[in-house]
Amino acid sequence: MSVFQSSxxxxxxxxxxRLELRACWERRDRAGAGAALARLGQVVGNDNExxxxxxxxxxxxxxx
Numbered sequence: 452m453s454v455f456q457s458s459x460x461x462x463x464x465x466x467x468x469r470l471e472l473r474a475c476w477e478r479r480d481r482a483g484a485g486a487a488l489a490r491l492g493q494v495v496g497n498d499n500e501x502x503x504x505x506x507x508x509x510x511x512x513x514x515x
Contacts, residue, residue, distance in 0.1 A: 465494060465501070472508055484512050 468491045475484035488508050495502045 461494065465491065468494070476511070481512060484508075488512065 468487050471487040472484055472491070475481075475487060488505065491501075491508070492505050495505060
């Protein structure tokens with residue numbers, strides 16, 4: 452059961468970080484977005500799709 456709970460907790464954290472990134476993007480809050488992106492980068496682990504999302508956000512934020 453603890454595997455499920457940790458997976459659920461990680462999924463919830465990723466979802467909240469995505470929401471924070473979008474909110475920071477809309478507010479043009481680069482510092483907040485950078486913090487959320489750094490945390491998302493720590494959560495990536497071996498997930499290639501999530502790593503690609505982090506790279507896309509990094510590019511998007513650097514162009515803003």
